[in-house]
Amino acid sequence: QVQLVESGGGLVQAGGSLRLSCAASLHTFSRHNMGWFRQAPGKEREFVAAISWNGVIVNYADSVKGRFTIWRDNSKNMVYLQMNSLNPEDTAVYYCAAHSSWPITIATVKGINYWGKGTLVTVSS
16 A cells, blocks of 8 residues: 655744655655645645656746755655745645656646645744
């Protein structure tokens, strides 16, 4: 059974940082592209960042470019999201995603192979 388990969410003040982690029990992890999405209350799920299976290619939403960094460790079946300069608009549940195809964007949200259950990030002003 495939599981993606996010951790690292919490409450942080505006301007602060958080690091999200996603642990994947996926034996083909190193062949899956990974992404982070988020969903704020009352809004649709949106793309945040993605990284290719080998870590060579990364994509970011314009809203987080320059503030967030995604990377992965295939030896540990882990993917991370470092979030800096957080602002209240970043408040959302953050979801880890694994997908066999590339790219991972908002257009692929409905076809994502595997989702985690999410971790809540709250940024106070």
